[in-house]
Amino acid sequence: MSFLFKIEKKNGRMRAGKIETPHGVIETPAFVTVGTKATVKALTPEQVASLGAQVVLANTYHLYLEPGDEIVRDGGGLGKFMNWHGPTMTDSGGFQVFSLGAAFGKNASKISERGAEPESVADSDEKTSVHEALAKIDEDGVSFKSVIDGSVHRFTPERSMEIQHNIGADIFFAFDECTSPHAPYEYQREAMDRTHRWAQRSLDYHQKNVKRDVEAQPTQALFGIVQGGRHEDLRKESAKVIGEMKTSAGVGFDGFGIGGSFDKEDMYTVVGWVNDILPEEKPRHLLGIGEPEDFFGGIENGADLFDCVAPTRLARTGNLYSAHGRINIKNTKFRTDFGVIATGPDEKKCSCYTCTNYTAAYLSHLFRANEMEAATLASIHNLYFIVNLVKMIRQSILDDTFFEFKKDFLKKYRKN
Amino acid sequence: MSFLFKIEKKNGRMRAGKIETPHGVIETPAFVTVGTKATVKALTPEQVASLGAQVVLANTYHLYLEPGDEIVRDGGGLGKFMNWHGPTMTDSGGFQVFSLGAAFGKNASKISERGAEPESVADSDEKTSVHEALAKIDEDGVSFKSVIDGSVHRFTPERSMEIQHNIGADIFFAFDECTSPHAPYEYQREAMDRTHRWAQRSLDYHQKNVKRDVEAQPTQALFGIVQGGRHEDLRKESAKVIGEMKTSAGVGFDGFGIGGSFDKEDMYTVVGWVNDILPEEKPRHLLGIGEPEDFFGGIENGADLFDCVAPTRLARTGNLYSAHGRINIKNTKFRTDFGVIATGPDEKKCSCYTCTNYTAAYLSHLFRANEMEAATLASIHNLYFIVNLVKMIRQSILDDTFFEFKKDFLKKYRKN
Numbered sequence: 122m123s124f125l126f127k128i129e130k131k132n133g134r135m136r137a138g139k140i141e142t143p144h145g146v147i148e149t150p151a152f153v154t155v156g157t158k159a160t161v162k163a164l165t166p167e168q169v170a171s172l173g174a175q176v177v178l179a180n181t182y183h184l185y186l187e188p189g190d191e192i193v194r195d196g197g198g199l200g201k202f203m204n205w206h207g208p209t210m211t212d213s214g215g216f217q218v219f220s221l222g223a224a225f226g227k228n229a230s231k232i233s234e235r236g237a238e239p240e241s242v243a244d245s246d247e248k249t250s251v252h253e254a255l256a257k258i259d260e261d262g263v264s265f266k267s268v269i270d271g272s273v274h275r276f277t278p279e280r281s282m283e284i285q286h287n288i289g290a291d292i293f294f295a296f297d298e299c300t301s302p303h304a305p306y307e308y309q310r311e312a313m314d315r316t317h318r319w320a321q322r323s324l325d326y327h328q329k330n331v332k333r334d335v336e337a338q339p340t341q342a343l344f345g346i347v348q349g350g351r352h353e354d355l356r357k358e359s360a361k362v363i364g365e366m367k368t369s370a371g372v373g374f375d376g377f378g379i380g381g382s383f384d385k386e387d388m389y390t391v392v393g394w395v396n397d398i399l400p401e402e403k404p405r406h407l408l409g410i411g412e413p414e415d416f417f418g419g420i421e422n423g424a425d426l427f428d429c430v431a432p433t434r435l436a437r438t439g440n441l442y443s444a445h446g447r448i449n450i451k452n453t454k455f456r457t458d459f460g461v462i463a464t465g466p467d468e469k470k471c472s473c474y475t476c477t478n479y480t481a482a483y484l485s486h487l488f489r490a491n492e493m494e495a496a497t498l499a500s501i502h503n504l505y506f507i508v509n510l511v512k513m514i515r516q517s518i519l520d521d522t523f524f525e526f527k528k529d530f531l532k533k534y535r536k537n
Numbered sequence: 538m539s540f541l542f543k544i545e546k547k548n549g550r551m552r553a554g555k556i557e558t559p560h561g562v563i564e565t566p567a568f569v570t571v572g573t574k575a576t577v578k579a580l581t582p583e584q585v586a587s588l589g590a591q592v593v594l595a596n597t598y599h600l601y602l603e604p605g606d607e608i609v610r611d612g613g614g615l616g617k618f619m620n621w622h623g624p625t626m627t628d629s630g631g632f633q634v635f636s637l638g639a640a641f642g643k644n645a646s647k648i649s650e651r652g653a654e655p656e657s658v659a660d661s662d663e664k665t666s667v668h669e670a671l672a673k674i675d676e677d678g679v680s681f682k683s684v685i686d687g688s689v690h691r692f693t694p695e696r697s698m699e700i701q702h703n704i705g706a707d708i709f710f711a712f713d714e715c716t717s718p719h720a721p722y723e724y725q726r727e728a729m730d731r732t733h734r735w736a737q738r739s740l741d742y743h744q745k746n747v748k749r750d751v752e753a754q755p756t757q758a759l760f761g762i763v764q765g766g767r768h769e770d771l772r773k774e775s776a777k778v779i780g781e782m783k784t785s786a787g788v789g790f791d792g793f794g795i796g797g798s799f800d801k802e803d804m805y806t807v808v809g810w811v812n813d814i815l816p817e818e819k820p821r822h823l824l825g826i827g828e829p830e831d832f833f834g835g836i837e838n839g840a841d842l843f844d845c846v847a848p849t850r851l852a853r854t855g856n857l858y859s860a861h862g863r864i865n866i867k868n869t870k871f872r873t874d875f876g877v878i879a880t881g882p883d884e885k886k887c888s889c890y891t892c893t894n895y896t897a898a899y900l901s902h903l904f905r906a907n908e909m910e911a912a913t914l915a916s917i918h919n920l921y922f923i924v925n926l927v928k929m930i931r932q933s934i935l936d937d938t939f940f941e942f943k944k945d946f947l948k949k950y951r952k953n
Contacts, residue, residue: 158902158903158906158908159899159902160903160906160908160910162908162909162910163909163910163913164910165910165913165914183906187902187905187906188872188898188901188902188905188906192872192873192898192902195873195875195898196875196896196898196899197875202896202898202899203899204894204895204899456604456608457608457611459611459612459613478620479620480612480618482604482608482611482612482618483575483612483618483619483620485604486574486575486603486604486608487574487576489603489604490574490576490599490603490604492574492576492578493578493579493909493912493913494576494578494579494580494581496909497579497581497909497913498581
């Protein structure tokens with residue numbers, strides 16, 4: 122079996138485990154590093170590996186548009202193409218189709234990017250007429266305009282799977298519709314029901330077309346996505362339907378994504394509802410989530426995997442994580458600060474490459490001088506902080522110290 | 538003795554040797570990697586070291602303005618501040634004062650950046666009234682406006698040396714005036730004579746203030762700069778004056794820079810005139826020069842060191858060196874080229890990190906997608922090409938195969 126999820130320890134909903142993939146093991150809970158366009162922004166794969174990252178998630182929508190999924194395929198598939206030797210994942214492209222697809226129809230779903238900083242217009246209802254982030258949805262799929270050149274494209278569940286097969290990661294996601302948390306109940310139900318029908322088509326296409334090893338086992342895994350917005354009945358129904366979904370040959374999903382744009386106060390509750398219903402023996406990925414304070418609630422409620430662009434996006438603007446919250450290294454006080462850049466989650470001096478080899482004054486200088494190396498050094502720190510925070514949470518589950526660690530970390534982190 | 542230049546092999550004007558510095562040996566001829574603002578753009582120091590670079594040159598003008606030379610000093614000096622463990626150099630700041638200093642006086646000298654691609658306006662006489670690159674020169678020094686905020690600053694030979702002492706590299710340059718190759722003869726003579734007086738003041742200040750080791754030997758070296766434009770009599774006079782210049786205690790320069798903006802066709806001739814006169818036992822740095830075809834003529838005429846921003850600047854626009862001239866990786870044909878990115882100077886597959894681990898199609902994708910990693914991978918290739926080309930030339934001197942190597946390389950390189 123190419124994919125195997127082993128739970129090593131459980132405590133209530135939370136668990137520590139391991140996902141075996143053809144490109145190595147992912148120890149869970151884990152933060153999945155985002156490499157949207159087949160590169161983790163500003164970092165070499167060696168830098169990504171050396172900061173402790175276990176797995177990279179690329180973006181189906183972006184790679185389909187540029188360089189094109191067939192070019193990634195002809196380049197040996199995602200891992201070989203980008204020189205990343207560990208496990209890889211691709212999302213379904215659904216989220217970007219709905220959040221980035223330019224307007225040219227109705228049945229619009231308008232959402233902000235999961236877990237990311239608010240974009241300039243995407244969060245503002247008033248500006249909808251100026252720059253709508255829309256796509257045209259029908260039962261069969263979605264038509265959308267390219268964010269690059271405005272050309273019209275179409276994704277269906279089968280097409281998303283075909284593109285993901287071309288990109289060739291280890292783990293794929295079923296094609297889903299991601300709704301706004303503020304969409305009305307009736308639209309949430311309609312979108313969820315459609316996502317379930319798309320999930321079945323994704324699963325069927327995948328099982329029929331996936332490459333198999335000598336023992337006829339699939340060499341790539343497919344995760345189904347649970348939707349349903351903030352509504353308890355919809356989320357529970359979606360978890361049950363997606364959790365039990367099977368091909369006619371009786372094969373289900375290899376794991377699950379929990380999708381949707383959450384209001385943060387709802388998120389942990391929703392994750393708990395869903396994970397009480399999803400099959401316990403398969404991994405669950407809380408999609409697009411990953412600020413430091415999010416992991417504790419997500420893991421406590423049964424999530425195993427997280428991904429988020431925030432660590433690298435914040436890094437590129439000089440915002441660095443520390444035990445006491447975010448600092449902005451461009452702040453004047455850092456100009457002459459020859460001390461440690463930041464603390465790790467445990468309040469000790471951070472052990473990352475950046476904090477080990479450079480002072481706050483130097484990194485501050487690089488940002489002021491608009492040097493590209495600023496983004497590299499800051500991204501290494503933020504990813505190291507996040508990746509290792511999740512590793513520390515994992516260890517705390519194994520050591521039965523999760524709740525103390527959670528209390529200590531959040532008290533310090535939120536104080537700032 | 539902290540600094541020692543040993544010539545291992547001579548052939549006509551050319552030589553292969555070694556410069557010993559407190560931070561390691563520089564095998565010459567060598568390309569000096571440019572790290573203008575205390576960072577080699579888009580690269581970590583480990584990446585710079587692993588591509589074979591031996592020494593980094595930072596910019597006195599830029600570091601004086603940002604973060605400030607005292608901050609570099611308080612950060613432990615250039616090498617420690619930027620985490621580069623090998624030898625370091627700083628230029629005198631003179632070149633940037635004259636090429637970047639905004640206009641507010643007369644006695645203007647207007648030149649394009651040495652060895653670099655023409656800037657948008659610096660090469661166009663017509664646009665002088667719109668954006669003059671000027672500074673006000675008097676016998677004592679130069680007043681200029683900051684390229685960052687227009688504030689007024691003043692460099693004298695003593696101030697340039699004081700700033701370089703603060704920055705704290707291993708090798709400094711005397712403060713000089715760099716004239717346009719098109720300035721009239723009379724101005725070239727006037728500027729050269731002033732540069733000689735400034736050289737004496739630089740040398741005196743340096744010898745009085747340099748840090749010394751337990752044996753009272755200077756821990757930092759100073760190179761004097763030869764000027765004189767394209768004029769044989771001026772260049773020869775400058776080489777004689779600078780070459781023989783001494784403090785009242787009889788101490789001369791530790792090495793020499795050959796300065797000026799050259800018309801390329803004059804350059805090798807000028808270098809030959811100068812090096813026939815400069816003391817043979819000290820190293821000579823051909824300032825701001827370093828395109829692949831330049832090294833052969835420079836080395837043949839007695840130059841030991843080179844520096845140039847072109848390799849990294851070209852890299853950031855997708856222009857890569859190969860045995861057959863430059864290629865632009867953004868060219869459409871590379872989109873689906875899964876082969877080797879470029880050849881090395883010997884026409885074999887380039888052995889750099891980038892060419893070893895990535896295809897042309899991948900690097901082309903990174904440029905099209907505006908990913909920062911594009912600049913990193915391209916800079917690694919171009920610097921590796923240049924640094925190793927000079928190493929290959931060095932080996933050809935030791936092996937007595939210089940002229941064959943020169944002929945072979947230039948025939949292929951220029952054909953493109």
